[in-house]
Amino acid sequence: DVKVTQSSRYLVKRTGEKVFLECVQDMDHENMFWYRQDPGLGLRLIYFSYDVKMKEKGDIPEGYSVSREKKERFSLILESASTNQTSMYLCASRNRGITEAFFGQGTRLTVV
Amino acid sequence: AQKVTQAQTEISVVEKEDVTLDCVYETRDTTYYLFWYKQPPSGELVFLIRRNSFDEQNEISGRYSWNFQKSTSSFNFTITASQVVDSAVYFCALKSEYGNKLVFGAGTILRVKS
Numbered sequence: 001d002v003k004v005t006q007s008s009r010y011l012v013k014r015t016g017e018k019v020f021l022e023c024v025q026d027m028d029h030e031n032m033f034w035y036r037q038d039p040g041l042g043l044r045l046i047y048f049s050y051d052v053k054m055k056e057k058g059d060i061p062e063g064y065s066v067s068r069e070k071k072e073r074f075s076l077i078l079e080s081a082s083t084n085q086t087s088m089y090l091c092a093s094r095n096r097g098i099t100e101a102f103f104g105q106g107t108r109l110t111v112v
Numbered sequence: 113a114q115k116v117t118q119a120q121t122e123i124s125v126v127e128k129e130d131v132t133l134d135c136v137y138e139t140r141d142t143t144y145y146l147f148w149y150k151q152p153p154s155g156e157l158v159f160l161i162r163r164n165s166f167d168e169q170n171e172i173s174g175r176y177s178w179n180f181q182k183s184t185s186s187f188n189f190t191i192t193a194s195q196v197v198d199s200a201v202y203f204c205a206l207k208s209e210y211g212n213k214l215v216f217g218a219g220t221i222l223r224v225k226s
Contacts (some may be wrong), residue, residue, distance in 0.1 A: 009155075031212055040121070042203060042216040050212060058213065090157065092214075099145050099207055100162050101214055106155035 003027070006091050006104040013111050019078040021107050023091030030096045032074035033058075034066065037088040037106070046089075049074055050096075081111045114139045116206050118217035125194050126225050133189045133220050135204030141165075143209035146180065146187045151201040151219070163187065194224045 007022035035043040045058030047066040067075045092101040115138040148160040
């Protein structure tokens with residue numbers, strides 16, 4: 001079974017803090033994604049990566065950056081957390097040529 | 113631009129009722145893929161089905177069935193004889209053949225009461 005693991009289920013951070021959300025997958029997938037989930041808006045793509053050190057902006061990249069130094073790990077970084085970044089964050093991975101994505105359990109981030 | 117619309121924000125049914133979740137999509141691509149995911153209270157999205165645009169055959173898997181109609185750009189999901197364990201948020205999603213992005217609908221919250 002594909003396993004996508006996010007480092008935290010719940011996080012509470014203060015405004016202005018630098019926040020790291022970590023995601024690891026164990027199936028050697030090329031593609032990894034970070035989504036943000038908000039009620040009524042579904043999932044919106046923040047960033048994705050199609051290879052080590054390669055990244056592309058999604059629909060809502062403002063206020064976020066990412067890092068992919070190893071194939072299995074994809075980090076989402078909030079440079080200076082703000083209250084409007086309070087949300088559920090979901091990581092996903094997908095193999096090239098196989099179109100369904102596999103998701104982690106999500107990290108519920110609260111910025112106070 | 114691609115778009116997925118799930119017009120039903122929330123549905124409540126009583127156990128054993130049948131329920132249909134609607135999904136309407138927009139795309140200019142001739143080749144694309146449609147998906148349904150289930151998100152139980154635990155939070156992890158669980159993949160249910162993938163359908164490509166050239167395969168309009170309906171599919172049944174146990175109590176689940178999917179009706180893909182290209183003419184109306186719809187990919188509806190029916191749960192027969194619903195159970196409490198079906199309570200979850202259900203997402204419909206769309207992906208073009210060449211892109212990396214999955215475009216999601218807003219989701220439908222399904223509550224099944226005993």
